Amino acid sequence: MRDLIVTQNITVDGVIEAGDWFGPADGGPEVLEALREQMAGADAFLTGRVTFEQMRGFWPAQTDDPTGVSAYLNQVQKYVVSSTLQDPGWEPTTILRGLDEVRQLKQTAGEDIVCTGSIDLTHQLIEADLVDEYRLFIYPSVVATGQRLFPDGSAQRLTLTGSTSFPSGVALLTYRRRAHDATS
Known part of the structure; x- marks a missing residue:
């Protein structure tokens, strides 16, 4: 069984929406x-579809990307959870029609x-108990508004593994979800 890992850039106060607090090279x-x-x-x-479409419109055109992100995204097998996307237009991509297909993957x-x-997809994955690990790049910023990683009511018991x-002041914290212990 493969691990599903949520990797997020996040502020100290838990916001994961992109904004002025984050840039891909800000961490050094x-x-x-x-x-x-x-x-x-x-x-x-x-x-998810929205993030996929944003990335598809940006990363394939980054031919001089020194980070390696563009090269990785252009070659890695991408899976998009969407009920509406028909033609991904960025290979290799497979469209998944729901969380049952994520479970199968x-x-x-x-x-x-x-x-x-x-x-939105991350919240669905958390609520469906599909996340095995969280890798959080915590940036030294507090924005005090925006969507947070864990939605209200999604209590988690985690074990710090790294x-x-x-x-730069960024910290990477890695947590494993405790099996069958999401709410206790």
């Missing part, structure tokens, strides 16, 4: 290296499945 070269290590361990990228052979961004602090 050490954060980029941590991202590259994570990309090397994942052969599937899971996203987790049962296939392969490496990690990573979900980044896609707040922590790294970077010279």
